[in-house]
Amino acid sequence: MIWLIALLILVGVLAYGRASIRWTTLVLFGWLGLYSMTQGGGNFVLLLWVIFDTVFIPLNVPAIRKRLYSRPVFKLMQRMLPRMSQTEREALEAGNTWWDAELFSGDPDWRVLLDLPAAKLSAEEQAFIDGPVETLCSMLDDWDITHNRCDLPPEVWDYIKRHKFCGMIIPKQYGGLEFGEYAHSEVVMKISSRSSTAAVTVMVPNSLGPAKLLLAYGTEQQKNHYLPRLATGEEIPAFALTGPHAGSDAGAMPDTGVVCYGKFEGKDKVLGILLNWEKRYITLGPVATVLGLAFKLYDPEHLIGDKENIGITVALIPTDTEGVSIGRRHFPLDSAFQNGPNWGKDVFIPMDWIIGGKEQVGNGWKMLMQCLATGRAVSLPALSTGASKMAGRNTGAYARIRKQFNLPIGEFEGIEEPLSRIAGETYIIDAARKVTAAALDDGQKPSVISAIIKYELTERMRRVINDAMDIQGGSGICLGPKNYLGRIYQVIPVSITVEGANILTRTMMIFGQGAVRCHPYIQREMEALGRENPELALQQFDEVLFEHIGFMLHNLAAGFWLGLSNARFIDVPGDQDTQGYFRQIARLSVGFALVADFALLTLGGSLKRKERISGRFADVLSNLYLCSCVLKNYQDQGSPKDDLPLLHWACQQTLHRAQQSLLAIFHTLPMRLPAVLLRAVLFPSGKPCAPPADHLIHQTAGLLLKNSPTRDRLTHGIYINYKPDDVTGRIEVAFQAVLAATPVEAKIHAAQKQKQLPKGVILDVLEAAISQTVISKKEAELIVTAEKARFAAISVDDFSPEQLSGVSVKT
Numbered sequence: 090m091i092w093l094i095a096l097l098i099l100v101g102v103l104a105y106g107r108a109s110i111r112w113t114t115l116v117l118f119g120w121l122g123l124y125s126m127t128q129g130g131g132n133f134v135l136l137l138w139v140i141f142d143t144v145f146i147p148l149n150v151p152a153i154r155k156r157l158y159s160r161p162v163f164k165l166m167q168r169m170l171p172r173m174s175q176t177e178r179e180a181l182e183a184g185n186t187w188w189d190a191e192l193f194s195g196d197p198d199w200r201v202l203l204d205l206p207a208a209k210l211s212a213e214e215q216a217f218i219d220g221p222v223e224t225l226c227s228m229l230d231d232w233d234i235t236h237n238r239c240d241l242p243p244e245v246w247d248y249i250k251r252h253k254f255c256g257m258i259i260p261k262q263y264g265g266l267e268f269g270e271y272a273h274s275e276v277v278m279k280i281s282s283r284s285s286t287a288a289v290t291v292m293v294p295n296s297l298g299p300a301k302l303l304l305a306y307g308t309e310q311q312k313n314h315y316l317p318r319l320a321t322g323e324e325i326p327a328f329a330l331t332g333p334h335a336g337s338d339a340g341a342m343p344d345t346g347v348v349c350y351g352k353f354e355g356k357d358k359v360l361g362i363l364l365n366w367e368k369r370y371i372t373l374g375p376v377a378t379v380l381g382l383a384f385k386l387y388d389p390e391h392l393i394g395d396k397e398n399i400g401i402t403v404a405l406i407p408t409d410t411e412g413v414s415i416g417r418r419h420f421p422l423d424s425a426f427q428n429g430p431n432w433g434k435d436v437f438i439p440m441d442w443i444i445g446g447k448e449q450v451g452n453g454w455k456m457l458m459q460c461l462a463t464g465r466a467v468s469l470p471a472l473s474t475g476a477s478k479m480a481g482r483n484t485g486a487y488a489r490i491r492k493q494f495n496l497p498i499g500e501f502e503g504i505e506e507p508l509s510r511i512a513g514e515t516y517i518i519d520a521a522r523k524v525t526a527a528a529l530d531d532g533q534k535p536s537v538i539s540a541i542i543k544y545e546l547t548e549r550m551r552r553v554i555n556d557a558m559d560i561q562g563g564s565g566i567c568l569g570p571k572n573y574l575g576r577i578y579q580v581i582p583v584s585i586t587v588e589g590a591n592i593l594t595r596t597m598m599i600f601g602q603g604a605v606r607c608h609p610y611i612q613r614e615m616e617a618l619g620r621e622n623p624e625l626a627l628q629q630f631d632e633v634l635f636e637h638i639g640f641m642l643h644n645l646a647a648g649f650w651l652g653l654s655n656a657r658f659i660d661v662p663g664d665q666d667t668q669g670y671f672r673q674i675a676r677l678s679v680g681f682a683l684v685a686d687f688a689l690l691t692l693g694g695s696l697k698r699k700e701r702i703s704g705r706f707a708d709v710l711s712n713l714y715l716c717s718c719v720l721k722n723y724q725d726q727g728s729p730k731d732d733l734p735l736l737h738w739a740c741q742q743t744l745h746r747a748q749q750s751l752l753a754i755f756h757t758l759p760m761r762l763p764a765v766l767l768r769a770v771l772f773p774s775g776k777p778c779a780p781p782a783d784h785l786i787h788q789t790a791g792l793l794l795k796n797s798p799t800r801d802r803l804t805h806g807i808y809i810n811y812k813p814d815d816v817t818g819r820i821e822v823a824f825q826a827v828l829a830a831t832p833v834e835a836k837i838h839a840a841q842k843q844k845q846l847p848k849g850v851i852l853d854v855l856e857a858a859i860s861q862t863v864i865s866k867k868e869a870e871l872i873v874t875a876e877k878a879r880f881a882a883i884s885v886d887d888f889s890p891e892q893l894s895g896v897s898v899k900t
Contacts, residue, residue: 151631159631166693167618182455184462184536186607187528192713193607195644195682197675199662202717207725208527214272218806221252222279226808229284231816232570239425241287249287250322255294258301263316270463271526274471275806278522281475282807285580288475289426292468293372294319297588299326299381299405299444301460306445306452315379315405327377329368329431330457336590339383339401339454344368346402348388351437360392361439362404364412369430370587375418376427380406381444383453393440393447400451404442412436424580458536463529465588466539470522472584473550475807476577477515482804483573483817484511484557485793486824487564490882498560499794507556508790509781513738514549515803520722520739521546521715537603541711544594547584554578569886573816596700599707604685604696610637611689637686644683645770651676652773666733667720670740673778674713674720677747680771681709684754687767691759702757708750716743731799734788737781744778752776796828813881823875823882830875833868852876 191197210218228245241249249255257273259265268276273295281288294300300319303312318324335342344366353359366384374380386402388394408415408431416430440447449456488499488508498504521542528535558565558578568575585591589598605612613633620626651659661671685706688696696703719739723732752772758764781789792799811825812818837854840846840863846854851872858864864872 154635155627155631159634160627162634163618163627163630166614183458184534184539187533187535187538188717189535189537189541189603189710189714190607190609192674192678192710192717193603193682193685194609195640195647195679197678197717199671202524202721203662203724205524205527205531205721208271208523208530210272210275211269214268214275217266217268217272218275218279221248221254222276223808225249225252225254225287226280226283227810229280229287230570231284231286231576232568232572234284234286235423235425235576236568239420240427241290241425245287249291253320253322254291255322255325256300256316256320258295258304259316259320260304263312263320265316265320269526270467270529271523274467274474274522274526277468277471278475278478278806279808281472282479285472285476285577286425288472289372289424292472294326296464296468297457297461298328299379301464302381302403302444302456303405305460306449306456308441308446310441311405311444311446319379324378325373325376326379326381327371327373327431328381328383329366329371329374330383331370332366332368342383342385342401344382344384346384346386346404348386348390348392348399348440350392353437353439359439361437362386362443364404364406364433364436364438367430367432369416370419370428371431372426372428372587374427374431375415375429377408377415380408380413380431382406382433383457386450393450396451401453401457402450403444403453403456404438405444406433406436406438406442410436410438421583422579423576424583459534461588462534462536462539464539465543466525466529466535469584469588470518470525470542470546473546474515474518474522477511477518477550477553478804478807479817480553480557480574480577481511481515481793482800482807482809483820484508484560485800486820487882488560489794490820490823490827490879492879497794499790502787504560505786505790507559508793509738509786511553511556512789512793512803513735513742513781514553516732516735517715517719517739517743518546518549518553519803521718523725524718524721537599537606537710538714540589540594540598540602541707541714543588544591544599544707545711545715547581548591551581551585554581564883564885567885567887569888571816571819571884571886573820595707596704599710600685600703601697603710604689604706608685609640610634641683641686644679644686648676648679648683648771649773651679652771655774655777663720663724664728666728666736667723667740670716670720670744673744674716676777677709677713677744677751680751681706681713681747683771684751684758684767687763688754688758691763699757702754705750705754705757709747709754712743712747712750716740716747719743726802729799729802731797732802734785734792735799735803738785738789741779741781741785745780748776748778796825813878819878819881823878826871826875826878830871833864833871834875836864836868837872 188197188202191201225245225248228242228248234241253259253264253266254276256265257268257276259267261267277288277292277295280291300316303315307315315324319326330339332342332344335344344364346362346364349361349363350358351361351363353361364382364384366382368374368382371377381403382405383401383403386399387397388399389397391397406413412435413433414431416432418427418429421428443449444456445452485499485508488504489497491498493501499508525535525538525542528538554574554577557574561574565572565574565578605615610633614630614637617626617630617633620629656672656676659672659675661668661675663671688702688706692699692702716739719736723729723736726732752768755764755768792803808817809821810818811821813822834851837846837851837858840858840861841848841854845861846857846863855864855869855872859866859869
């Protein structure tokens with residue numbers, strides 16, 4: 090009995106006690122063995138006690154511990170640690186950590202998340218969205234843009250420039266709008282609900298481009314020259330990084346610059362750089378007036394320093410510079426945004442064209458990664474949100490308008506399932522966008538989180554659009570002026586590919602960088618292993634390793650306790666609707682941290698190449714982050730009870746995916762027996778998180794089939810109009826007309842069931858319904874209006890052979 094009591098005390102202290110208390114308890118636990126032996130426990134208990142104290146007492150004596158444990162581990166890890174390239178090191182150093190580090194800790198501090206101020210717009214930002222953004226959206230005809238022009242109309246280009254859409258991030262002192270990241274996100278989201286081409290055109294100059302680099306690293310002279318011109322659209326920027334031979338692997342970049350003297354603007358001996366490059370996939374490249382260029386800089390004559398191979402450097406080059414060639418346009422999946430190759434042959438530029446001047450040579454990759462840490466968290470997530478909200482609002486309405494077997498198709502269980510996914514995924518996407526934008530506006534630069542939401546939001550948007558296409562059926566696949574879904578369906582792979590291809594982002598960046606940046610001890614251990622002084626290195630490593638061991642033991646005990654109790658007894662925020670989800674995040678966070686440590690311990694440096702394992706770890710971390718955002722956003726919105734089906738669907742879906750990904754990791758870990766035992770410790774009573782049940786699917790789908798504050802909140806911020814000849818306006822008109830006629834339709838159907846009216850199409854029995862006073866003439870008019878609007882909404886386009894064969898693609 091005393092052993093059972095001691096075991097429970099040990100688990101509790103390991104799970105929640107401080108490090109010194111943990112070790113003291115472990116020693117006391119050993120002495121309990123001695124006590125039991127004196128009470129007749131025998132030689133077996135004595136053996137346990139001897140083993141226990143020969144292991145744990147040395148761990149508490151630094152000199153012995155260092156010699157017996159730390160030094161061998163130190164040497165082993167030095168051999169196992171893979172060599173880190175300069176580009177990898179700079180990527181790891183980019184940005185900072187935030188809620189991702191809390192999830193990695195296994196004991197998240199909820200105040201870090203919940204005390205974050207909610208995202209909000211200033212009066213000026215709201216006025217811009219209600220004014221210029223609304224007007225711009227009304228000017229956009231996506232079919233005309235993508236099919237007829239393959240470009241934005243001149244008046245749209247002019248409007249974008251005149252109203253400084255490309256200068257949202259530029260401070261007012263340079264003539265820009267100086268908007269926050271949330272406002273930037275809201276603008277892109279609204280435009281993307283109307284035209285992906287216009288959204289990309291606006292978002293690229295405000296994302297990873299010359300303006301952001303200049304603001305962070307430019308000289309005052311460069312800022313004063315370029316930023317006012319970029320804000321007004323006098324200069325159109327593009328950034329050239331990717332080439333034929335180097336995409337994700339920037340270290341393989343063959344584009345070069347050589348420091349030398351050359352002739353420039355009539356002067357014969359100007360210190361500068363001779364450049365040669367070839368780039369492709371450059372958005373806005375075909376219309377750019379200034380090119381941000383990444384290249385490898387060499388100084389063979391040591392004209393600016395001792396180093397010959399200086400590294401990746403970034404410069405701003407006017408596209409009319411001699412030797413610069415702007416190629417023809419790429420045509421990415423029928424999308425009309427400007428994109429194409431460019432190259433330079435023996436282009437000479439002065440040193441002061443380097444962003445930041447000569448002092449920033451060799452810092453190009455670090456500069457890019459720092460800017461990407463925030464830029465990647467805004468642009469594509471906003472586009473994904475706009476597309477998802479647009480599909481949710483319009484396809485949900487279409488499912489209510491369209492009838493088969495005399496029922497709205499949205500009432501069929503087969504349609505309810507994708508409808509619920511559209512609603513739930515859109516809720517997740519918007520929550521993650523808003524919470525992350527709020528964090529950026531609060532000063533965070535979370536590079537791992539930016540990778541998470543770029544990957545997750547574009548992937549979830551892909552599922553939303555695919556589900557919408559399945560529901561739309563023939564009306565979705567027939568392209569034309571009436572099709573609001575086809576073009577976004579076509580262009581999905583572009584968002585999946587750019588700003589870090591999703592396969593790479595998931596399998597290498599989220600967990601690969603997160604394991605180093607967010608783990609409480611890994612980065613400190615790596616720093617100790619890299620120190621030149623061996624004694625100081627061992628001393629630092631010993632201290633961190635000892636803490637790391639305590640961290641693992643804590644998570645082992647906490648994971649077992651939370652598994653046994655299903656986390657029922659831990660203190661979490663929230664109310665009766667949300668506390669269960671907070672508890673499961675805490676439970677899975679402990680499991681994630683413990684299994685990550687086990688993988689790092691058993692696989693070492695080879696984990697870097699185990700991309701299937703790291704991808705599953707990324708899925709766990711990503712879904713825990715998304716679930717956290719859902720809970721935070723629900724709180725920020727005032728916890729509206731009408732939104733509970735969305736909250737439950739989103740939390741259950743993300744927690745289930747996190748759980749399943751964590752369980753899948755156990756099957757791929759080495760050392761099968763410890764992996765099986767670890768699973769038993771963390772999941773002693775099976776799987777606690779189930780996916781959304783059928784009744785919840787029904788409730789969630791129903792939210793898209795009727796007018797409600799919940800539907801309006803879910804789709805808030807996109808472009809909505811009620812013009813009957815507009816691509817989405819006709820859907821809104823028909824939706825409202827059908828809903829208004831529903832009670833009248835119910836009267837007619839009831840009369841038909843009672844054989845008061847003959848069976849048949851509703852328009853054919855209207856006269857009889859009026860004559861028999863089943864409905865009034867005014868009610869009949871509602872039916873006529875609804876049926877006319879319904880037919881307009883479900884109509885599709887057709888073309889003559891000449892129209893189709895005569896299409897020319899502008900280049």
